[in-house]
Amino acid sequence: MKKVRKAVIPAAGMGTRFLPATKAIPKEMLPIVNKPSIQLIVEEAAASGIEEVIIVTGRGKTEIVDHFDAHPLLEDSLRRAGKDALLQEIIKATQLVKVTTVRQQRPLGLGHAILCAAHVVGDEPFAVFLPDDLVDSERPCAAQLIDVYQRTGKSVLALMNVPREETSQYGIAAGTFVPDHERELLIEALVEKPPAAEALSTLAVVGRYVLDPSVFDYLRRTNPGRGDEIQLTDALAQMVQKQALIGYLFEGERFDAGDVAGYLLANLNWARKTPRLWRSVQAWVKAHG
Numbered sequence: 001m002k003k004v005r006k007a008v009i010p011a012a013g014m015g016t017r018f019l020p021a022t023k024a025i026p027k028e029m030l031p032i033v034n035k036p037s038i039q040l041i042v043e044e045a046a047a048s049g050i051e052e053v054i055i056v057t058g059r060g061k062t063e064i065v066d067h068f069d070a071h072p073l074l075e076d077s078l079r080r081a082g083k084d085a086l087l088q089e090i091i092k093a094t095q096l097v098k099v100t101t102v103r104q105q106r107p108l109g110l111g112h113a114i115l116c117a118a119h120v121v122g123d124e125p126f127a128v129f130l131p132d133d134l135v136d137s138e139r140p141c142a143a144q145l146i147d148v149y150q151r152t153g154k155s156v157l158a159l160m161n162v163p164r165e166e167t168s169q170y171g172i173a174a175g176t177f178v179p180d181h182e183r184e185l186l187i188e189a190l191v192e193k194p195p196a197a198e199a200l201s202t203l204a205v206v207g208r209y210v211l212d213p214s215v216f217d218y219l220r221r222t223n224p225g226r227g228d229e230i231q232l233t234d235a236l237a238q239m240v241q242k243q244a245l246i247g248y249l250f251e252g253e254r255f256d257a258g259d260v261a262g263y264l265l266a267n268l269n270w271a272r273k274t275p276r277l278w279r280s281v282q283a284w285v286k287a288h289g
Helices: 037-047 062-067 072-080 084-095 110-115 141-152 164-169 215-221 232-239 260-271 275-288
Strands: 006-010 052-057 098-103 126-129 133-136 155-161 171-178 181-192 203-211 245-249 253-256
Touching: 006 037, 006 110, 037 052, 037 062, 037 126, 037 133, 037 141, 052 062, 062 098, 072 084, 110 215, 110 232, 126 141, 133 203, 133 260, 141 155, 141 203, 141 245, 155 232, 164 203, 171 232, 171 245, 181 232, 203 245, 215 232, 253 260, 260 275
Parallel strands: 006 052, 006 126, 052 098, 155 245
Antiparallel strands: 126 203, 133 253, 155 203, 171 181, 171 203, 181 245
16 A cells, blocks of 8 residues: 655635735734744644645745745854754754645635645545644644554545534535444545535534545546535545545544634644743733633
8 A cells, every 4th residue: 555645735725714914924824823824734744754745825825835945044144143943943844844836726626726736646645634724632633544544545534523503614424433443434425514404414524634546536527516616525425436435533622723713722722832821821811811
């Protein structure tokens, strides 16, 4: 079985939920404490054994590419100032993985964005990381999915339980849990953002996938759906009719960094990992609570 070496990160969206902040700054560059959110995604990819990340960008997203490139002038300035810790942080971001970029020229949906990377991925399994979904876990979420793929040879989708009233915000999976593997669901049906009354389950697909390259064939045959866009869930719904897909209830906490409230919670979660910052947060809450 081929190793999962590559990952696709679709990052071509306009980030309208964060306007006016994202008028001139890609939403993926908004910081979680002191790191752009997309760096947390790339760090998870590297920690999961990914060797090459393919970032699908759009107009006005050059800052993402620049962030993962070397910056000799800044590095020299930090070196001369003796700011070695900061220097190492800057260099680390450029050495995590090989970064390749492709352009999505028109905003035709998540499925289309992934299809734009097909020529770089080639004929091998690959991971997909949606940059709005940040997962804090002891073992990287993508690594959990890759483990399942390597054992089963089946495409794997990350799942989490959501309240029924929120099912219209997600792709929803239904199926049968696998005996002896209580977190694994043999998927029988997928529906993109169903009304709560029509949802087949409360198992929501979130932004981590490990996919067989045959998904590109399904994406090419998928007609525009909700929002007149090519939806990945629609392609996977076709795919499940021909081959097994596994849903995996991952271990960890997911934050929706594409939503203002979720973004603030993500910042608090990662601030909690730095005692000095967390003490400041606690003191503020105590003073204003």
